[in-house]
Amino acid sequence: MNDINWLNVALGFLGGFGLFLFGMEYMGEGLQKAAGSRMKNLLGVLTNNRFLGVLVGAGVTALIQSSSATTVMVVGFVNAGLMSLKQAVGVIMGANIGTTVTAWIVSLGEWTSFLKPSVLAPICIIIGVVMTMFAKKQSAKHIGQIIFGFGALFLGLDMMSNAAKPLSGLEEIKNAFIILGKNPLLGILTGALVTAVIQSSSASVGILQALATAALVPWDSAIYIILGQNIGTCITAILSSIGASKNAKRAATVHFLFNLLGSILFAILALIGFKFVAPELGSVSIEVTHISMVHTIFNVLNTFLLFPFASVLVYLAEHIIPGNDTAEEGELQHLDERILETPTFAVENAVKEVVRMGNIAEQNAKVAVQALFDKDEKKIQEVFDREKIINQLQHGINHYLVKLSNVSLSEHEHTVITGLFHTVSDIERVGDHAENIAELAQSLIEKDLNFSKTAIDELKEITDTAIKCFELSLQAYEFGDKTIAKNALPLEESVDAMEAKLRSRHMKRLASNTCDSLAGIVFLDTVSNVERISDHASNIAQTILDENRSLTTEELNLHPIA
Incomplete structure (x- = not known):
C-alpha cells in the first residue's frame, strides 16, 4: 500500500466532506422551511418544565441537524431576555440528543444494500432536483430540497468512505488509532479539536463513521473520540456568547459543563470497561451503526444522569460568570x-x-x-x-x-x-x-x-x-x-x-x-x-x-x- 496516491485520497476525502456538510445543511434548511414557523415556535415554549425543554431541544435539533445551531439560538434567546437561564438548561440537554439523528441517517447503509450511500445518493439527487425545479407548490419544493440534501449527504459520505479505503491496509493509520484508544485523554482531545475546528459534532461523527467503513477505527478510540466530539461542539456557543450578556455566557457555560462532566464520567466508565470488563473489545473495529449507538447512548444517559442536577449546573455557571449585567440605556436590550x-x-x-x-x-x-x-x-x-x-x-x-x-x-x-x-x-x-x-x-x-x-x-x-x-x-x-x-x-x-x-x-x-x-x-x-x-x-x-x-x-x- 506504499503506492497510495495521497493527493487523490486527500482530495476525495475533503471533497466528500464538503459535500457531506453541504447536504447536511441543505437538508436541515429544507426541513426548517417545510416545518415553517411551527418548528421555530418550539423554541418559544418558554416554560420552567425542564423535561418539556429537553423534548423541545431534541425536536428542534433533529430538524436543523445541528446542536451547535440550537445552542447558539438559545444563547441568543437568553441574551434577548426571551428565555431564562433555568429554562435554557433543558433545551441545551435536549439538543445533544437531537444531534444523534444525523449519525443514524449515515448508518442506513449498513442495514440493507438498498440503503447504501452509493445506491441512495443518485436516487435522492434525481428526485430532489426534479421536485425542486418543477414542483409548483412551495411545500413540494421544500420536500425536494430535503431529499436532495439527503442525496448530497450520502454522496459525500460515499466519497469519504471510498477515499479512506486505500488506508485500510496502512499499519501507520491503524497504529495511530490504537494509540488514541490506549490514551483516553489523547482520544478525547482529538475528537474535541476536530469538532471545534469544523464546529459541528454531527459532521465530525460523520467523518469517524466514514473512517469506520474502512475498518480503521477500534472500539476504544471511537468511544474516546466521540466523547471529545461532544466537548468540542461547545466551542460554537462559547464563541457566540462573546460580547453577550452574562446570562447568555452562562448558558454557553452550562452547555460546556454538561458535556464536559458527562464526558469525564463516561471516559472513566469506558476505561474501566476496556481494562477489566471486556479488554478484547477495545481492539475490535467498530461498525458505523455502533458509532450511532454509542453517540446516542452517551447523550441520552448523560441527560438522564445530569437532568436532576440542572440547578447545580446553573449554580456553577453563575459562579464561573459572576456579577450582574449593567446594560447602558443606549445599548439594544431586546435585539440579538x-x-x-x-x-x-x-x-x-x-x-x-x-x-x-x-x-x-x-x-x-x-x-x-x-x-x-x-x-x-x-x-x-x-x-x-x-x-x-x-x-x-x-x-x-x-x-x-x-x-x-x-x-x-x-x-x-x-x-x-x-x-x-x-x-x-x-x-x-x-x-x-x-x-x-x-x-x-x-x-x-x-x-x-x-x-x-x-x-x-x-x-x-x-x-x-x-x-x-x-x-x-x-x-x-x-x-x-x-x-x-x-x-x-x-x-x-x-x-x-x-x-x-x-x-x-x-x-x-x-x-x-x-x-x-x-x-x-x-x-x-x-x-x-x-x-x-x-x-x-x-x-x-x-x-x-x-x-x-x-x-x-x-x-x-x-x-x-x-
Whole structure:
C-alpha cells in the first residue's frame, strides 16, 4: 500500500466532506422551511418544565441537524431576555440528543444494500432536483430540497468512505488509532479539536463513521473520540456568547459543563470497561451503526444522569460568570442577531425595543417641558444627553430591521417590519422636538425671559394632552391594540384645536402689550413643537390602524440597506 496516491485520497476525502456538510445543511434548511414557523415556535415554549425543554431541544435539533445551531439560538434567546437561564438548561440537554439523528441517517447503509450511500445518493439527487425545479407548490419544493440534501449527504459520505479505503491496509493509520484508544485523554482531545475546528459534532461523527467503513477505527478510540466530539461542539456557543450578556455566557457555560462532566464520567466508565470488563473489545473495529449507538447512548444517559442536577449546573455557571449585567440605556436590550434564525421572535423583540425607545423619548419630552417651566439647566442637559441615546437606538434598531427584513418572513411579518421603520422614524422626531423645547428653555434662561401665568397654564394643558396622546400610541403599539390607538387620535385633534386657539389668544395679548414679544416667540415655537409631537404620536397610532401603509421614498432614504 506504499503506492497510495495521497493527493487523490486527500482530495476525495475533503471533497466528500464538503459535500457531506453541504447536504447536511441543505437538508436541515429544507426541513426548517417545510416545518415553517411551527418548528421555530418550539423554541418559544418558554416554560420552567425542564423535561418539556429537553423534548423541545431534541425536536428542534433533529430538524436543523445541528446542536451547535440550537445552542447558539438559545444563547441568543437568553441574551434577548426571551428565555431564562433555568429554562435554557433543558433545551441545551435536549439538543445533544437531537444531534444523534444525523449519525443514524449515515448508518442506513449498513442495514440493507438498498440503503447504501452509493445506491441512495443518485436516487435522492434525481428526485430532489426534479421536485425542486418543477414542483409548483412551495411545500413540494421544500420536500425536494430535503431529499436532495439527503442525496448530497450520502454522496459525500460515499466519497469519504471510498477515499479512506486505500488506508485500510496502512499499519501507520491503524497504529495511530490504537494509540488514541490506549490514551483516553489523547482520544478525547482529538475528537474535541476536530469538532471545534469544523464546529459541528454531527459532521465530525460523520467523518469517524466514514473512517469506520474502512475498518480503521477500534472500539476504544471511537468511544474516546466521540466523547471529545461532544466537548468540542461547545466551542460554537462559547464563541457566540462573546460580547453577550452574562446570562447568555452562562448558558454557553452550562452547555460546556454538561458535556464536559458527562464526558469525564463516561471516559472513566469506558476505561474501566476496556481494562477489566471486556479488554478484547477495545481492539475490535467498530461498525458505523455502533458509532450511532454509542453517540446516542452517551447523550441520552448523560441527560438522564445530569437532568436532576440542572440547578447545580446553573449554580456553577453563575459562579464561573459572576456579577450582574449593567446594560447602558443606549445599548439594544431586546435585539440579538442570533435570534434572526427565529424570525417570529425577532419581530416580537424588535417591537419591544422600539417601544422601549419610545418610552425614552416620552420621558425626554416630559423632562424638556418641565425644564421649560422651571428654567432648569440640569434638566436641559439631561434632555440633550438622552437625545443622543435616542439617536443611537434609532441607528441600531434600523440596522437590525434591515437584516431582519432580508430573512424568510411571512407577509404579516413584513408588514410589521414596515410599520416598525415608520414608528422608529416618528419616535426619533419626537426626540428632536423634545430637544427643540429644551433649546427654547435654554433661550429663556439666557435672555432672562418669563411666561405669564396664563401662558404657563395654556402650555401645561396642551403639553399634557400631546404627551398623553404619545403615551397611548406607544401602548397601542406595544400590545397591538386598535382600541387604544383609536383613543389616541381624538387627543391629537384636541392638540390641533388648542394650537389654533392658543395662537389666536397669544396674538391678542401681543396686540394689547400684555405679553413680552421675545417670550411670545418662545411660546409660539413651543406650541408648534408640542403640536408636532402629537402629529407623530398620531402617525404611530395610525400604523396600528392601517397596517398596510408602505414606506415613502423619503423614509426609505433614512435607513438605506447597507
